Amino acid sequence: MSNAESSSGPAVASERARWGLLAGASLMSAALGAYELVPASVTPLIRASLGVGPSRAGLLVSVMFGTAVVASIPAGVALDRTNSRYAVAAAVGLLVVAGAWGWRAATAGAFWSLVGSRVLGGVAYVVVWNAGIDIVGRSFEAARQGTAVATFTASGPVGFAVGQATGPVVADAFGWPAIFPAYTAVACVGLAAFWLPSRGSGRATGTRAPTRSDLGGVVTSRRVWIVGLLGFLGYSVYLFVNSWAPSYLTEQLGLSLGRSGALVALFPAVGVLARVTGGLLSDTLFDGRRRPVVLLSFLVAAPVVAGFTLLRTVPVVVAALLVAGFAVQLCLGLVFAYVRELVDPAVAATAVAFLTSVGLAGAFVAPIAGGSLVAAAGYGVAFAVAGGLGALGALLAWYAPEPDK
DSSP: OOOOGGGTOOSOOOHHHHHHHHHHHHHHHHHHHHHHHHHHHTHHHHHHHHTOOHHHHHHHHHHHHHHHHHHHHHHHHHHHHSOHHHHHHHHHHHHHHHHHHHHHHHHHTOHHHHHHHHHHHHHHHHHHHHHHHHHHHHHSOGGGHHHHHHHHHTHHHHHHHHHHHHHHHHHHHHOGGGGTTTTHHHHHHHHHHHHTTTTTOSSOSSOOOOOHHHHHHHHHOHHHHHHHHHHHHHHHHHHHHHHHHHHHHHHTSOOOHHHHHHHHTHHHHTHHHHHHHHHHIIIIITTTOOHHHHHHHHHHHHHHHHTGGGOOSHHHHHHHHHHHHHHHHHHHTHHHHHHHTTSOGGGHHHHHHHHHHHHHHHHHHHHHHHHHHHHHHOHHHHHHHHHHHHHHHHHHHHTOOOOOO
């Protein structure tokens, strides 16, 4: 069933309030994105300080995605049955606690306690992400939903870029444990900006309460699963490059930690343009069709990622990071609008949560598996495998369904 949002109308009546809501939600999400990825920007410092190998170091990033895999669907079901606005506020409170806990654990050298703090941060992340997509999606009319949702998801690469670029700076100024609480204040500012314009948007209007059968239909839908697998493959490629490109540039090309972090920050940063572009292309050039943009995304990203380690000069590496980052992120925002349109509006948050869970399973596996591949076979093989996942995504996108319009 298509997501006929027009039947219930936008959740926020004022155009100014819609954009204010989008801005505040995006700032919260960007702060969480920075918190999420920032350990990757100082991996050598973490490994030296805690005495851990590449797989355990990768766990500090991937555990948040693993938490999201487990917590996303329960969170989505709860969001479909409760007030998402209050849930977002509670999640930001959890992030503040997680940041303080992470700093204390890292300072004490307590690796598994640090992992525990990241689990709590992962819960905060998945609630803000799922609720933000759902609230933004139903606050805009159907003709602009792809663009609005893609714009919100652009907060992810903004946060990733901030984490990659500023992590070494924070670590140099205050010690690497400070990276964990560093971005919580930004999330609080985002919550304050979101709060007033989001009044009345906490629950969907004009839709019935979802039944267990409705919720079960989401997780058993072949069409939803296809989009979920596209998310899995896209996030696998995205997180692999984000997690291991900084170490590759430092260890293989001899760049400083700060310079490699700044260069790799281009990979997620270009997603600000890419994700909005993906929504605009789909809503305008392709008249609301989602599949052509997703297919283009994987077709371009796959060969660039696969051949990344063949590039030995910095200007060419920068160009490859920009091209690959733009290509893979064309679809990473759009798929969340895509999956909402495949289900009834009453279970839209659950569909988003399902995609988050399946998609972020790829984000969870990629840094750990990537570390194992790097240790066993080197960077060349690891990047080639990541490119192969992109090729598989192109094949799956060829057979993906279009939403009913």
